Amino acid sequence: MAFWWSLLVxxxxxxxxxxxxxxxxxxxxxxxxxxxxxLDDGNQAQENSFIYVPPRGAAQQSGTKVQCYEPATMKYLGYVPALTADEVREQVEKVRKAQKMWAKTSFKQRRQFLRILLKYIIKHQALICEISSRDTGKTMVDASLGEIMTTCEKIHWLLSEGEKWLKPEYRSSGRSMLHKSARVEFHPLGVIGAIVSWNYPFHNIFNPMLAALFSGNGIVIKISENASWSGCFYFRIIQSALAAIGAPEDLVEVITGFGETGEALVSSADKVIFVGSPGVGKMGPPLAGRYDMGALCMHEHSEKLEGLVHDAIDKGAEIVARGSFGPIGGDAVDQYYPPTVIVNVNHSMRLMQEEAFGPIMPIMKFSSDEEVVKLANDSRYGLGCAVFSGNQSHAREIASQIHCGFAAVNDFAATYMCQSLPFGGVKHSGFGRFGGAEGLRACCLVKAVVEDRWWPYIKTVIPKPIQYPVAENAFEFQESLVEALYGLSIWDRLKALVSVLKVLTEQNSTNSSKLK
Incomplete structure (x- = not known):
């Protein structure tokens, strides 16, 4: 009894x-x-005080510089270089050399890198959000939700579960290989390339970077020409964290430019992660500061949104509510679009077929479950859906029939905050997944490995009937062996096993006779 008490203590x-x-x-x-x-507010230097008018159309996609400006005020922020294809390849090679050293680091070291980043992010939330706000036109609250919380959740998930999903995973070896041990190993791919969009510049840089580095890779991130100013600052945070743990300084590179820059990265990296939209100009989420409604990140997009609404109205739709965005400067008026609610829409309208990416809410009526599922699936896009109902099981049933990459039942976008889940869509909304174990392992060379379970005592031996030159009864042996292993009933398998043993006995007898 004393022993058990001691053990309990x-x-x-x-x-x-x-x-x-x-x-x-x-x-x-x-x-x-x-x-x-x-932190310069745009008034401390003469060159930052003028109103910037971005070139229209294709003219913006040229030159050796990417011009940066505040969408909300049109004030000039500066410029960054537009890298050539050769310069991109040089950056990739620098990262490739650094990655070979990083691949040898432990998960403990990688977790420390994540903790350093997390500590900085929590302490400097306002700074990170303000920079995102100035570069994209979003509000501080939107930046906090979409930039800070999502990134912190990603880091927390990697700290808690990342190593578990990258350790070797043992699998069943099957009936014919019972003497073998089977596993899947996850090795770094090398250099990950990421081409990311402008809408959440902080998170869109950190999200692929965190997964790439935790899985042992290096990464080159091509940031959007519409959010390059903020991206270059966020890169400094990563560089400082790498230096703090003594990691190679070239392990992460952030590059700027236009189409040529991105194309060069695609052709140079070992894997490419793309976050964006298929050929559609996009609008930024709400602006920082005193307005609830925000500026368009991309010039001329208000014209596209207005075109979608006019097309719908011409075909019978009706605007039932329209907001405003308060006083704004005349030079920035084209950067805004009022929140708009529109009804009586149908799928003949461009608004219901194209990705507006703006503050427009079209509303359609339906009369049955079958109709609403058909309407939802009548789209070339399929990223995600949100289904609301007073009956949760009913909402779950509808969500299961919508062809998309993720679904939220009685909620909106909650799936993305669960960083254990994969993120991605179908149809024109993309392929592949990032986020969760699926996204983490997608950054890896997935290698299948088999070895002897009880080596050297039990090893694979080719049965004599099928050794070259094969015996006359080789096929009979193989036929019986298949049934002995996979027969549907135990009696069929036992009967086949007797046949296998019989063939082996006959083969041994034949070989003995030949030796005599």
């Missing part, structure tokens, strides 16, 4: 010790990132 002491260790926060160094230049 030891177990209790161990549990208390583990709990106390859990209460002690890990030692995470702080990093300093120079933000003096990005």
């Amino acid at each position: 030891l177990a209790l002491a161990f549990a208390i010790g583990k709990f106390l260790l859990w209460l002690i926060p890990p030692k995470v160094p702080s990093i300093d990132v120079d933000a003096s230049d990005v």
